[in-house]
Amino acid sequence: DADVTQTPRNRITKTGKRIMLECSQTKGHDRMYWYRQDPGLGLRLIYYSFDVKDINKGEISDGYSVSRQAQAKFSLSLESAIPNQTALYFCATSDLGQVTGELFFGEGSRLTVL
Amino acid sequence: GQNIDQPTEMTATEGAIVQINCTYQTSGFNGLFWYQQHAGEAPTFLSYNVLDGLEEKGRFSSFLSRSKGYSYLLLKELQMKDSASYLCADMDSNYQLIWGAGTKLIIKP
Numbered sequence: 604d605a606d607v608t609q610t611p612r613n614r615i616t617k618t619g620k621r622i623m624l625e626c627s628q629t630k631g632h633d634r635m636y637w638y639r640q641d642p643g644l645g646l647r648l649i650y651y652s653f654d655v656k657d658i659n660k661g662e663i664s665d666g667y668s669v670s671r672q673a674q675a676k677f678s679l680s681l682e683s684a685i686p687n688q689t690a691l692y693f694c695a696t697s698d699l700g701q702v703t704g705e706l707f708f709g710e711g712s713r714l715t716v717l
Numbered sequence: 718g719q720n721i722d723q724p725t726e727m728t729a730t731e732g733a734i735v736q737i738n739c740t741y742q743t744s745g746f747n748g749l750f751w752y753q754q755h756a757g758e759a760p761t762f763l764s765y766n767v768l769d770g771l772e773e774k775g776r777f778s779s780f781l782s783r784s785k786g787y788s789y790l791l792l793k794e795l796q797m798k799d800s801a802s803y804l805c806a807d808m809d810s811n812y813q814l815i816w817g818a819g820t821k822l823i824i825k826p
Contacts, residue, residue, distance in 0.1 A: 643725075643818055644818055645721065645804070645806075645815075645816030645817050645818045645819065646760070646804070646806075646814075646816040647816070648813060648814075651813075661813075693759060693760075703748070703750075703762075703765040704747075704748065704750075704765075704808060704812065704814075705750075705762045705765065706752075706760075706762065706814070707762075708759035708760050708761070709759060710758070710759050711757075711758075711759055
């Protein structure tokens with residue numbers, strides 16, 4: 604089983620619909636992140652959380668919201684999806700105590716907004 | 718400002734050596750990362766450099782020059798499975814990663 608699990612893996616939806624992407628991890632890491640990846644662009648940070656009571660906006664948070672339900676769970680919501688939110692979304696975790704700050708990624712959630 | 722530049726695509730031959738360059742301009746610096754990403758898969762960590770010099774790890778090595786804002790990833794004895802995108806990322810003063818768009822490496826027999 605993957606240490607960082609994302610659901611759903613693929614989703615097609617229509618403009619205006621509410622979408623939730625879920626992420627759970629068994630690595631025991633405090634830090635969790637949501638990124639989006641678009642062709643020709645680098646990974647861009649949407650939101651991140653350093654612990655259950657900590658939520659921070661990333662580079663491109665507009666149109667998104669998150670919830671850190673527990674240390675192991677971090678959900679990303681699109682309240683009213685629009686076509687330019689079509690992308691590959693990755694959840695990632697890192698360990699506060701790790702010097703390198705290495706990120707561990709989930710397998711990705713491919714979202715298509717029609 | 719923050720900017721990461723790396724070539725979009727490179728082609729190399731199986732068994733050969735390839736060097737993928739990355740330049741960065743970041744307000745504050747806390748390390749340079751390389752990740753590998755196979756098509757349709759998640760990125761996986763390859764290396765981390767925070768001091769100048771070369772870090773070797775098997776067939777892969779990573780180099781950093783902080784004064785030049787420059788890094789490279791060196792892949793030796795290329796194998797077909799090395800066909801992937803290689804992502805350069807630097808950690809800024811807020812300990813957040815700033816990512817390049819990635820270099821797609823194509824390995825030919």
